[in-house]
Amino acid sequence: xxxxxxxxxxxxxxxxxxxxxxxxxxxxxxxxxxxxxxxxxxxxxxxxxxxxxxxxxxxxxxxxxxxxxxxxxxxxxxxxxxxxxxxxxxxxxxxxxxxxxxxxxxxxxxxxxxxxxxxxxxxxxxxxxxxxxxxxxxxxxxxxxxxxxxxxxxxxxxxxxxxxxxxxxxxxxxxxxxxxxxxxxxxxxxxxxxxxxxxxxxxxxxxxxxxxxxxxxxxxxxxxxxxxxxxxxxxxxxxxxxxxxxxxxxxxxxxxxxxxxxxxxxxxxxxxxxxxxxxxxxxxxxxxxxxxxxxxxxxxxxxxxxxxxxxxxxxxxxxxxxxxxxxxxxxxxxxxxxxxxxxxxxxxxxxxxxxxxxxxxxxxxxxxxxxxxxxxxxxxxxxxxxxxxxxxxxxxxxxxxxxxx
Ligand SMILES: NC(=O)c1ccc[n+]([C@@H]2O[C@H](COP(=O)([O-])OP(=O)(O)OC[C@H]3O[C@@H](n4cnc5c(N)ncnc54)[C@H](O)[C@@H]3O)[C@@H](O)[C@H]2O)c1
Numbered sequence: 001x002x003x004x005x006x007x008x009x010x011x012x013x014x015x016x017x018x019x020x021x022x023x024x025x026x027x028x029x030x031x032x033x034x035x036x037x038x039x040x041x042x043x044x045x046x047x048x049x050x051x052x053x054x055x056x057x058x059x060x061x062x063x064x065x066x067x068x069x070x071x072x073x074x075x076x077x078x079x080x081x082x083x084x085x086x087x088x089x090x091x092x093x094x095x096x097x098x099x100x101x102x103x104x105x106x107x108x109x110x111x112x113x114x115x116x117x118x119x120x121x122x123x124x125x126x127x128x129x130x131x132x133x134x135x136x137x138x139x140x141x142x143x144x145x146x147x148x149x150x151x152x153x154x155x156x157x158x159x160x161x162x163x164x165x166x167x168x169x170x171x172x173x174x175x176x177x178x179x180x181x182x183x184x185x186x187x188x189x190x191x192x193x194x195x196x197x198x199x200x201x202x203x204x205x206x207x208x209x210x211x212x213x214x215x216x217x218x219x220x221x222x223x224x225x226x227x228x229x230x231x232x233x234x235x236x237x238x239x240x241x242x243x244x245x246x247x248x249x250x251x252x253x254x255x256x257x258x259x260x261x262x263x264x265x266x267x268x269x270x271x272x273x274x275x276x277x278x279x280x281x282x283x284x285x286x287x288x289x290x291x292x293x294x295x296x297x298x299x300x301x302x303x304x305x306x307x308x309x310x311x312x313x314x315x316x317x318x319x320x321x322x323x324x325x326x327x328x329x330x331x332x333x334x335x336x337x338x339x340x341x342x343x344x345x346x347x348x349x350x351x352x353x354x355x356x357x358x359x360x361x362x363x364x365x366x367x368x369x370x371x372x373x374x375x376x377x378x379x380x381x382x383x384x385x386x387x388x389x390x391x392x393x394x395x396x397x398x399x400x401x402x403x404x405x
Contacts, residue, residue: 004029004362005062006089009052009077010069011036011043013248014091014118018066019043021358028362033060042250052077059084063365067091068118070164071171075100082107082115089361091118092180094380096172098388105381114373116361117380119184120353121306123360127185129324130310130317134189138334139326140313142190142291147308149182149297156279156299157233158245161207162268166275174277175200175394176387179297182306183390184383186285186293189310193288194382199400200390202281206300212271219267233270235261283390 006022008015011034022029023044033047034040035055040048049055052069056077065081066089067074075095078088088108094101094117108115121127134142151160159165165177175183187195213231217223220235228234238245239257246252249260261267279299286292305321315328326334364372389401 001028001366003027004064004365005032006030006064006066007033007035007055007060007062007086008043008045008066008068009035009055010067010073010091011039011041012068015066015068016043016250017354018068018089018358021355024355025359029358032062039250056080056084063087064089064361071096071177075104078104078115079107082111082113085111085113087114087116087361087365089116089118089358092184093172093176093387094384096168096176098385101381101384101388105377108377109374112370112373113377114361114364115377115380116357116364117184118357119181119380119383120357121181121185122188123353123356125352125356126319126322126324130308130319131189133317133326133334134310134312139315139317139328141289142310142312144291144311145186145189145293145308147182147186147293147295147306149179149295150301150303150305150307151178151297151299152301152304153232153299154238154242154244155304157207157238157270158248158266160277160279160299161233161270161273161275162235162266166273166277168277170274173387173391174297175202175281175283175390176384177277179281179283179295180383180387182295182297183283183285183386186287186295187379187382187386190287190291190293191379193291194403195285195287195293195386196403197286197400198283198386198389198393198403199398200281200283200394201398202278202297202394204275204277204279207270207273207275207279209271212269216269216271218269218272220269221262221267223269235267239266278394281390281394283386285386 006029008019008031019031022031031043031045033055034043034045035049035052037050065086067077068091071093074090078090081088094104133139160174165171171177213227215224216227220228239261281297283295307321308319310317318325328334385403389403393399393401
């Protein structure tokens with residue numbers, strides 16, 4: 001089998017996660033170049049560039065371009081790479097604007113290129129079990145889905161209050177940056193039926209200037225110890241004393257993390273940031289055929305986990321994020337070969353989804369079926385359209401938005 005060659009644009013957390021596949025499966029994938037202004041060399045490759053533009057201008061010989069740069073650096077390289085004949089592993093979101101998302105997918109279809117979006121959840125065994133059960137028809141048709149994304153108080157403070165996705169003007173609305181994974185699951189589970197109506201509410205409940213404790217400072221390192229020590233969102237507490245967020249940084253030595261809170265935006269007080277994205281948001285959806293979906297995202301949870309209840313005409317699926325409980329109303333056992341009780345087999349990042357995504361991309365490219373390539377590419381747009389409709393609805397105070405196309 002032909003080994004595929006890939007270029008990585010952006011050697012941060014996501015770039016490294018996908019590039020690791022090449023190390024684990026050198027017979028399938030080879031990284032032939034990496035572009036990154038600060039840390040390209042963290043991914044082993046024969047060629048490095050400082051900027052994605054320099055890389056694509058050279059048109060290196062490769063099959064795949066992995067675009068794993070910040071949200072606002074997806075659109076331009078995506079178009080350029082597609083026109084140059086590369087397939088894309090494109091991190092979500094396709095782009096922060098609907099118009100640009102449509103343009104990328106239209107270009108990919110015209111150029112007959114594959115676009116795989118970094119919607120890693122659909123590539124995990126846990127969510128694939130749910131998909132297989134629904135598709136088997138054994139439990140009947142989906143009537144309603146209630147899904148909660150418990151985002152974890154520390155994760156929300158890191159990404160959506162202090163960090164890269166705190167400000168929608170600089171990056172993307174949280175519904176696109178965070179929940180597009182979940183909306184992608186609904187589109188996938190209900191494939192063949194499009195979401196037609198969307199309504200959303202959400203706001204910033206806590207992380208506002210008026211909630212800042214009296215006497216606190218805008219940087220945690222300057223905060224009076226009596227206040228800082230009691231604050232669960234203290235940057236020292238989150239980045240130096242605890243390990244939960246360290247995997248996001250290539251150098252996470254104690255010294256590097258101390259420098260992080262002293263010199264970067266991650267040292268900001270959570271009440272003193274430039275955040276404008278909600279810390280909780282709900283979305284209600286109606287799909288063709290009448291199935292309804294309710295999605296709740298909240299940053300006020302002790303765990304970072306997704307829980308799901310799917311009601312079907314002949315049974316029920318209940319998932320706590322790693323364990324599935326499946327019931328047929330007639331009491332008979334499920335015969336699809338899908339286990340009735342299923343436990344996530346490993347604790348790999350994203351439940352194994354990162355590697356499975358790359359593996360699936362390689363499978364599709366090796367199979368080279370034009371219909372599969374087009375359908376996979378087009379489906380990527382659907383969850384994004386729901387996100388844009390939800391954000392319009394939220395900003396309009398919860399008005400119902402209809403999606404066409
Ligand atoms: N699928 C997921 O679960 C998931 C999770 C987190 C982030 N993301 C998405 O992945 C993307 C990257 O996020 P991340 O967490 O890896 O961010 P990151 O900051 O860790 O990495 C981004 C990298 O892009 C590099 N970069 C910036 N400008 C560049 C340029 N001009 N040329 C080349 N490289 C450049 C940066 O130096 C950095 O190393 C974002 O769009 C984000 O929304 C997806």
